[in-house]
Amino acid sequence: MNINQILEQVKQGDISINEAEQRLKELPYKDMGFARIDHHRKLRSGFGEVIFCQSKTNDHLLKIYQHFADENLEVLGTRASADQYNYISAQISEIEYDPISRILKLEKANKNHTGLIAVCTGGTTDIPVAEEAAQVAEFFGSQVLRIYDVGVAGIHRLFSKIEEINKANCIIAVAGMEGALPGVLAGMVDKPVIAVPTSIGYGACFNGISALLTMLNSCAEGISVVNIDNGFGAGYLATQINRLATKI
Amino acid sequence: MNINQILEQVKQGDISINEAEQRLKELPYKDMGFARIDHHRKLRSGFGEVIFCQSKTNDHLLKIYQHFADENLEVLGTRASADQYNYISAQISEIEYDPISRILKLEKANKNHTGLIAVCTGGTTDIPVAEEAAQVAEFFGSQVLRIYDVGVAGIHRLFSKIEEINKANCIIAVAGMEGALPGVLAGMVDKPVIAVPTSIGYGACFNGISALLTMLNSCAEGISVVNIDNGFGAGYLATQINRLATKI
Amino acid sequence: MNINQILEQVKQGDISINEAEQRLKELPYKDMGFARIDHHRKLRSGFGEVIFCQSKTNDHLLKIYQHFADENLEVLGTRASADQYNYISAQISEIEYDPISRILKLEKANKNHTGLIAVCTGGTTDIPVAEEAAQVAEFFGSQVLRIYDVGVAGIHRLFSKIEEINKANCIIAVAGMEGALPGVLAGMVDKPVIAVPTSIGYGACFNGISALLTMLNSCAEGISVVNIDNGFGAGYLATQINRLATKI
Amino acid sequence: MNINQILEQVKQGDISINEAEQRLKELPYKDMGFARIDHHRKLRSGFGEVIFCQSKTNDHLLKIYQHFADENLEVLGTRASADQYNYISAQISEIEYDPISRILKLEKANKNHTGLIAVCTGGTTDIPVAEEAAQVAEFFGSQVLRIYDVGVAGIHRLFSKIEEINKANCIIAVAGMEGALPGVLAGMVDKPVIAVPTSIGYGACFNGISALLTMLNSCAEGISVVNIDNGFGAGYLATQINRLATKI
Amino acid sequence: MNINQILEQVKQGDISINEAEQRLKELPYKDMGFARIDHHRKLRSGFGEVIFCQSKTNDHLLKIYQHFADENLEVLGTRASADQYNYISAQISEIEYDPISRILKLEKANKNHTGLIAVCTGGTTDIPVAEEAAQVAEFFGSQVLRIYDVGVAGIHRLFSKIEEINKANCIIAVAGMEGALPGVLAGMVDKPVIAVPTSIGYGACFNGISALLTMLNSCAEGISVVNIDNGFGAGYLATQINRLATKI
Amino acid sequence: MNINQILEQVKQGDISINEAEQRLKELPYKDMGFARIDHHRKLRSGFGEVIFCQSKTNDHLLKIYQHFADENLEVLGTRASADQYNYISAQISEIEYDPISRILKLEKANKNHTGLIAVCTGGTTDIPVAEEAAQVAEFFGSQVLRIYDVGVAGIHRLFSKIEEINKANCIIAVAGMEGALPGVLAGMVDKPVIAVPTSIGYGACFNGISALLTMLNSCAEGISVVNIDNGFGAGYLATQINRLATKI
């Protein structure tokens, strides 16, 4: 029995108000409209579905993508392998794959991109994580400016780009090893900086812990941190901020 | 010699263009206008000066505040002690101090507060850090909604507040121990969530490391993290986002 | 407007069923009866209120206890200081305090204690944590058997007690330093063992991490672990198990 | 010489009481009946033998299983590989293997399952560990309710299941990354929650440490933790609790 | 009923052999003579009682020492404070206290010291831990050679002592900070080296972890490690080895 | 528009001085001559280009080396694989590769080597890192003295070399496991010692952390540390010091 039926019975006088109240409280939450909020969130935010591909079997993944292809819906997959792409593209020819960012997606053509997010990296080895962030932001409708290989060990490269970077509504700064780029950037711009530590490096970088700690301890203002190698999270969060800045 | 003087000499023909070019390149950076960017940032962003009081002597701190009082400027100090307040207030009667957030400030009256930032805590012991965040955001002109003591161990308290929280442009979620509040919140709203781990707790919370790791590993989207107990950083960043959402 | 009022309007035909359904979904969660579940839990389980005293001011704590005293209700406070006890007992003479366990409580006389929980410690320095566990279990109605100072460095002391210990429905094993007691115990009994690492020790015990890791890695079956020094958590959980064993 | 023989000699007067007493004290412990306790434990508890397959050679493992097959006894193996299964099933056709939980077993048909244990997971990647727990509990005679993929990032999925979950005598909550599920669950039910951190994740999850710390620091009551990925331990312990609840 | 009584009944024919066998198996372990082994160990080894004074109250400690004083027995206390000494010496005048090693003891005069143990330190700040080791060894009857302040930063000081050190049956090497002394020593002598890391230092010494790791990773042969600052453990173990070398 | 053009316009009176000043400040930094400083650094120091080969594709790497080969310039690559060497040498026959140090380089013949750097290792397994350091130093023009396998576990091997080592301007000490060599060396020479921890070892060496901590905590004077396995960094820094000592 659902809400509508209970209310109908109340109207018909088939059950008392007390009885109706009791039944309403016993309904599963999803039937009570709670799940609707979640759906509303998806609809309102315009964020399509996201699949974490890494630990999924080819068959399982194919079924998921087939569902979206059949419904003519967009879907974004992260951390997909070339093997997963090959398997799925044999069935779904319109699927797209980028081996750098490892993003596997079904995306509508001629999407509009608004606002601006700057994505910066300290070195060239940070690019895969940066591309995941950038392509996620683009998939969700943000315009992206890429500024790669501007680490603090040769900081003059960064300076010539600062004014361009500061035009963005939000800056994603990706860096491994010492991880100092986000803090330096945050000291030079007046927009939120999302710091992404990467696991690239050797020795006492401890697979990204060094960069993570550097970023958490930054003395600059206007900086926050996501998990090591979490380009997706940074791209998603930057899009939220970019939307706040462009929609209102 | 400054830029103006060099240009004057070029105009007068006192030095060649080549010579002028060389001299320009040798000028200290600040004279070249670089520092101007930094000042522009302060002016444009409307963020006044911030003082980290914790390790400063009473005398040193008094001089700093006296300077702002004399100039009739606002200034915000963080991590101030009651003793510092007593010492300074003897000289500067208009100074204000809040023993919970430990904020010591000179602030103009009748300030306008725009937009909305929600500040939530898991427990009552997280309130000092939350108040630092909230009062920093207010000082910089944001309106703040406080929702305290809504931790996940009694999660029904949180649910009744979700729609109210989601009206904010940005949410600051402060939690210690298990630190699960920000992740749960981020799964229920569609606004950026800034997670602040606190050092409160005992045993394997390791002064906030447990909460920090929980937040970094959140599976929810739209969440980023600042340093343990860094209420100031969260309040500043939330204000940046709130301004992006309200000004444009 | 609450559920009852909405239903009344439906009955009177003042609003349509669709309209009523919409309004029901928009009600705050607590009004929907969700909070009731939580209250039911408290009532059904018979666990009274618990206060974490450690970071509370004397005034704040007094108000809390006064509330329970006025209502003639039981209440259990953990990690209370002697100073807190002195302050409160001046107003509430029937308050009880144990300086070992640091438990501060209002408790009805002649409480019935059922089932059996065994509380064991490796050394004498583990007794404060063990007493917190034991007294929490007793407060919630369990009978408790105390077996202290039976650590594995002199394991023959433990053997003479095994049959007695195994009569309990649940065993709490408290140990610091090497923390081997719970694993040895779990290998000798057929009841759940709740392991509590303590922070007592020096050097590479790292305030309880050593004991915590030992317990997590135990090769014995039927063992689980709570946070370092978390006697309260162990006593509460043991009572839940003891009730399952005795009530049904 | 065993106890019986010594006693016989005492009766016959062949040795003095003092001499007999001395000999008794010198007997190996197992001969003194101590090992009996251990056997009693197995018999009384009804827990059959368990084999940790992971580091065992095919030959060694076959011999173990052949022994149980010959004796017509049940045996449960954990962390078995498909290769181990193939090798053994060529000889023992009645052996059963589940590639998800990696359990390899000889089990009687038509086993009775009593009581109820709920096994919940935060995500789909936690299912292998959850299945190990669930199948271990079933092997030892418990009825199991599986509630998978109800993590806190989409917490409404969990709510619709709470009343069903709370009917269990014990709840196993399996989660990786942030690991918040067990704490949220423990705040909503009144039964013991056994938390199992999993090693799935990336970055600062540190192969399960993040989830482990979250669970140890949970502010909810009635929760304890087993080792990372230790589904077996959780299933065993839950069965002990379930038996206490159903047998008495 | 004890063993003797059971045997008497067997002899008298009051109980059957089967019945006697059953009763014997049910006797508590200590009554079965197991505890005797422990006492035998004390007697055979000649190690008197040891008290860990650190966390004991003055009253509790006084009772312990009074017991040994009354029985005219030796007793050794470690980590005693000057305050504990003052309290106890007011009652037991023959008690001895050394503020460097913090050893508080009752010891017979004219004790014989045999064999030889060398105790070396890297610096002067390691001396308190070294003295604890040395005085424990002396208390238990070993002769001790002290070689202090011979750290590897000025390694020539060590060389002039090597032949003297190598005459010992066992060497205790105490060092903090880099902790290299035991490894260098072990490479130059042919006797067991017991390495004791100390917690003295600053920065990345992490209260002795640095020295502990250095010692565990020593490439030299014939070296083992005890806990940080565990002079007592080193002195006890060295005495065991010294006795093996001198008694047989 | 560049500086020269702006100055020309000032000279011609086409723009005012104020306008020129404004334009100058808005020029990108690199155009302002800042990048020149960086180039000056390279030219002045005589350090050629360095490539970190490890994560680069064969194609990418070939293009880089081809560029330098075409320009007839030197270039040094670190952490190159044999596979990378084979791929590139097929095109660039003059490329040189050393499988021990994994250095891949284009180098002019008959280079002059000045001053002296000593490179020492604790064991033979440290040689790859030491060779990276040594060959980097040689590539940049330093003379190198190799003293390998002189670890502290057999310290007499080191003593016979001390006077020879002390003739160097700078000493690189490479060691894994306990990592004590640099501290012992620094106590015996009066030149800067650059300590390089290596990741070789097992157990509690934690991939070089043990050696790193030992070196940071050395009580000797005149010692500093680079990252684990960072032979390149040590060779570069030693060359800087060697040049300071030889050039002036």
Place this chain on the structure above:
Amino acid sequence: MNINQILEQVKQGDISINEAEQRLKELPYKDMGFARIDHHRKLRSGFGEVIFCQSKTNDHLLKIYQHFADENLEVLGTRASADQYNYISAQISEIEYDPISRILKLEKANKNHTGLIAVCTGGTTDIPVAEEAAQVAEFFGSQVLRIYDVGVAGIHRLFSKIEEINKANCIIAVAGMEGALPGVLAGMVDKPVIAVPTSIGYGACFNGISALLTMLNSCAEGISVVNIDNGFGAGYLATQINRLATKI
């Protein structure tokens, strides 16, 4: 010039005493007889050469073993692979290899074994490390008693062996996971216990750190610890102690 030659010149009056004194001080250390001490140590202790095979090439290793084979000397290699054995045995037929302990050796027949060392393990997975210890001890002339799979989770298995174990001069206790065996053993015997943590396990055992910490924190007396998986070190040290006990 060596010492002898200098002294000859003094005797002949060819050089003054002052000159001779100066020359003597300038001689390399090894010529001064220092190295003699090291050789004496080898000779006196009777410990033959030991090779750490793990990181050595087949060719390099063959040369080393060929040298010992040619000289008809014993040599012991640790951590050798089956591949290394196959390569070398093709040339040196008398070489012996044990795949469990991974020891590769040339050993004289009919060696005498004296004294007694007990080698115990907690589980069967600890046997490879235990066998390394046992075979090293045997190679150096000790008699070894193996007591495997007597871990504390089934502690009655250990008790029946205690008296036999206590007959040894030294006990090696090998354990992974919780690592409690050495502490329990040390509480039951009066001989030195050398604890060896192993890296076997999963989850929070952290490759042996858990066991290592347990052992360092043992409350029992007479216990010390070697590096994780360091069976060789334990076997060597135990032999030193066994020799002290048997030779004098």
Place this chain on the structure above:
Amino acid sequence: MNINQILEQVKQGDISINEAEQRLKELPYKDMGFARIDHHRKLRSGFGEVIFCQSKTNDHLLKIYQHFADENLEVLGTRASADQYNYISAQISEIEYDPISRILKLEKANKNHTGLIAVCTGGTTDIPVAEEAAQVAEFFGSQVLRIYDVGVAGIHRLFSKIEEINKANCIIAVAGMEGALPGVLAGMVDKPVIAVPTSIGYGACFNGISALLTMLNSCAEGISVVNIDNGFGAGYLATQINRLATKI
């Protein structure tokens, strides 16, 4: 008997050459001239004595300083307290103390300072450590340039100083929290940079570990690291390098 006496006997024919050779080898090392090397090092390097005051008693410290005062020698003490200064200055009026660096010294007037060392800090809280470094360098004869509070969060402050900084022979960069200053500096100069992490900060700075890791992982060339807060070590090492650059 010393070398001289032995040689005299050889010359007189009182002992044979063989006998003399034997005796020489048996002399303690210091008598053999080894200690001379150490003294030579002190003399040659011109580094006076250094005292670590922190853990020394007032009396002990006074004796040390009195010795140097009586001998009219210089001496430098680090980490001295104001209390130590007061105690000693009552006896030795010429002693000098700086409460910022906590240096307590006897120093000759009109000392010559040569070369140049730059000491930079990220913030004002790093100044105590920087002053220790600077004053140590000055005490040992180096000229020092102080550039404080030029951290990367406001990097333009640093740029105006770069050319001045690069005139130094060696740069000491002191920074806490994120610790990025040394890496940025090393990318802009061509002189050795000695990085000193400081323990100032809060949260995830872990008393300097964050800054330490940042510095070890710096991607810039020409940088090495000393222990957390080790201003003394940096000042000493910088002086060694400065001397190499200025003396030769």
